Amino acid sequence: MVELSEGKRDYLDIVEELLRFLPPANSQEVTSTHCVGEVLYEDVVLKENFPKYFVSRFDGYLCKGQPPFKLVKEIYPGDDLIFSIDEGCCIFLATGSFVKEIESNLQFFKIEDVKIDGNLITPLFEETKNNWIKPGSDFLAGDKIFSSGKKLSYKDKFALELLGIRLVKVFKRLNLSIINTGTELINKGDLSQVVPLSSWIISPIAHFDGFNVIQSGPIADNEILLEEVLRENSNSDIILFIGGTGKGKRDVIRKVLNSKARPIFEKFNTPIGKNSYAYLYDDKIILGFSGIIQASVALYYLILRSLIFKQRGLKFENLVDFCEIQEKPVNGKCNWYLNEKIENGKLILKKCNFLNSEFVAFHLNKELFIQKTDF
Secondary structure, three states: OOOOOOOOOOHHHHHHHHHOOOOOOOEEEEEHHHOOOOEEOOOEEOOOOEOOOEEEOOOEEEEEOOOOEEEEEEEOOOOOOOOOOOOOEEEEEOOOOEEOOOOOOEEEEEHHHEEEEOOEEEEOOOOOOOOEEOOOOOEOOOOEEEOOOOEOOHHHHHHHHHOOOOEEEEEOOEEEEEEEEOHHHOOOOOHHHOOOHHHHHHHHHHHHHOEEEEEEEEEOOOHHHHHHHHHHOOOOOEEEEEOOOOOOOOOOHHHHHHHHOEEEEEEEOOOOOOOEEEEEEOOEEEEEEOOOHHHHHHHHHHHHHHHHHHHHOOOOOOHHHHOOOOOOOOOOOEEEEEEEEEOOEEEEEEEEOHHHEEEEEEEEOOEEEEEEEEO
16 A cells, blocks of 8 residues: 655545545344434334224223123233123223224223223213224334434334334444553553543543444553554454554554554644554554544544544534533633644634533534533
């Protein structure tokens, strides 16, 4: 592969180039129980009428013949639909019970409109004409319930289960390995307390966007360790190294990649801080982002979010729609930092000490994209 020249590039061009090396978007079936957060690969179309049968609106008695009626059976939602009513008899129907067919010689009386004497039921008023919810009154077979590209919520899950749809086809998640590097991150005395903030911020957003996230590290700046973790994550679709993008003595990841992988972009511009890169390793994309938190988070937005949405052919989501953001905190000091124009976007970093919050935001294509983090 011919290495592409260095220098400033439009981020959309970077995404288009990387998209060439991603496999086409695939699908998988998931149960409605586990569908929340997944994105529909195809439209959900109802295969049969809903409701499928007649549904009782009220508690009451379905009767045949002349009163008084002998009570012979009780029917509740979910019970067997197969039953028959003899002359002079009735069955009790609970609200929500199904009936396959309503014969013309059957009458229904609400429980409040009858006199009960043992197992004998005597109507006090005329039959209830508006009891039945008819088959297909809500949806007809062939109706589209949800469109492809929809991210399924808990509300959607309940709707699917109510409609009896147990399997849906969703986009298969891309495996994203996030590997934190840097000897300075490792506290040998208390390794369990090391928190690589960049991946801690990016991981839940990446999962929300449709990635299956695998985290590794922090890994010391050691060639043998870096080669080992590279092999361990070789089954992922994308491998993201965070840290070690400079040219210092301890920044050895490029040396490892130059011997094991092929460059797509050996260097491309970043919002803040050091250089970034993109390689191919066994036809898998490897990206390197700066260990500076603001830079890695902004690059996730600009590159990886765009990449997965473009791979799926979906409209780019604005995360501000899913966050509760105050434009200016009521309390605390507020500072704005403006970066130089980033190709077609401008990075805005907003820091404040209000509830120890930090906001990372930028404009892209005239839309505001915001990430809120709490340290």
